[in-house]
Amino acid sequence: MLTLTKRSYRGETDLEAIVNLWEACEAVDQLEQWTTVSELERDFNDPSFDKQRDLQLWEDETGKLIASATLWHPLGELTDGYLGFRVHPDVRGRTLEGEIINWGEERLRELAKEQGVTSVKLRCSSRDNRFDRIAILQENGFSADRYFLTMERSLEEPLPQPQIPAGFTVRSVIPEKDAEAWVEMHNQSFIDHWNHQDLALEEYKHWRSNPDYRPELDLVAIAPDGTFASYCYSAIYPEDNKRSGRQEGWVNTLGTRRGFRRLGLGKAMLLSGMQKLLAAGMNLAKIGVDYDNPNGARQLYESVGFRKVYTWVSYYKQI
Structure with missing residues (x-):
C-alpha cells in the first residue's frame, strides 16, 4: 500500500528534487523535456504564478518526491487554467493521477470564485503517443479539442x-x-x-x-x-x-x-x-x-x- 503525503512548496530546497523527478520521467517518456534548478526558479517567479497555491508536491513514506503539479493561469481575466503534472514512472496508473487532477480542479474553482467567474476550463496536454496519459485524462472527464505540431x-x-x-x-x-x-x-x-x-x-x-x-x-x-x-x-x-x-x-x-x-x-x-x-x-x-x-x-x-x-x-x- 503506497502511503502518500501532499504538501505545498517549501522553497529552493525542493528544486533539486523536482529536477530529479523530471529526469526519472524523461528516462521513460523520451519527450525531450528536461529542466534545471535555474529554469524552475524562473518559471516559479513568473508574475502570474503563486508558488504556494499553484504548485503541489506528493511524497512517499520515505520523503521521496514522486509527483508534482502546477496550475498556470493568466494575470488578466480568467477563462481557463493549464494543469501540468509529472508522476514518477514507478507509481503511475494507480489513483495518484486522479488526485492530482482533483487538486487542479479545486485550485481553478478557487481562482474562479475569487474573480467572480462562473465557468472556466481546466486544460492539460499530452503527446499523441502517450496512450497511458491520454487514457487517464479521458477517464477523468477530459476531451480533446486542439492539435499542435x-x-x-x-x-x-x-x-x-x-x-x-x-x-x-x-x-x-x-x-x-x-x-x-x-x-x-x-x-x-x-x-x-x-x-x-x-x-x-x-x-x-x-x-x-x-x-x-x-x-x-x-x-x-x-x-x-x-x-x-x-x-x-x-x-x-x-x-x-x-x-x-x-x-x-x-x-x-x-x-x-x-x-x-x-x-x-x-x-x-x-x-x-x-x-x-x-x-x-x-x-x-x-x-x-x-x-x-x-x-x-x-x-x-x-x-x-x-x-x-x-x-x-x-x-x-x-x-
Whole structure:
C-alpha cells in the first residue's frame, strides 16, 4: 500500500528534487523535456504564478518526491487554467493521477470564485503517443479539442533570402525601450487565434530578463509609420542542447498584426529568424504550430522546408 503525503512548496530546497523527478520521467517518456534548478526558479517567479497555491508536491513514506503539479493561469481575466503534472514512472496508473487532477480542479474553482467567474476550463496536454496519459485524462472527464505540431527544418540546407516589403525596417528588439509596443503588437497579432489570452507587460519583462535571452534573436518589423507590424522571437536553450547533443534553436513566436498580413512579412520574418539561428551556430530550427491556425501558419512553415516531428493534443474539462 503506497502511503502518500501532499504538501505545498517549501522553497529552493525542493528544486533539486523536482529536477530529479523530471529526469526519472524523461528516462521513460523520451519527450525531450528536461529542466534545471535555474529554469524552475524562473518559471516559479513568473508574475502570474503563486508558488504556494499553484504548485503541489506528493511524497512517499520515505520523503521521496514522486509527483508534482502546477496550475498556470493568466494575470488578466480568467477563462481557463493549464494543469501540468509529472508522476514518477514507478507509481503511475494507480489513483495518484486522479488526485492530482482533483487538486487542479479545486485550485481553478478557487481562482474562479475569487474573480467572480462562473465557468472556466481546466486544460492539460499530452503527446499523441502517450496512450497511458491520454487514457487517464479521458477517464477523468477530459476531451480533446486542439492539435499542435512540433516541426523542424535543417539549417544546413540552403535558406532563401528574406524579402522585406518596401518601406519596412527589421531590427532587434530593445526590451527596455520596446516593451509596451512589443506586447501590444503580440496581443494584436494573436487576438483572433484559438484560446488567445493577452500577454501582460509584467510577464514580458520577466521572460526577457532570462539569462538565456539573446536580443539578436528577437526581431521586429517596423512599418513606415512606426507601427510594430510583425515579429520573430527565437531562442536557444544551451542546457537542452547539451543534453540532446544537438545544436538546435527554436522559433518561439512568429506573428503579424491585422492590417499588415498578406504582404509577405510572416515569411520574411521567419527566414530572418532562421538566419539568425544559423549565424549563432545552430544547425536545426524547431517550431510549434496550431494545426488549424486560421492564418495558414502550418502551410507557411512547410513552404520553407519544415516537417512534422510529433503532435501534441490539447485536452479540456469544463469546471
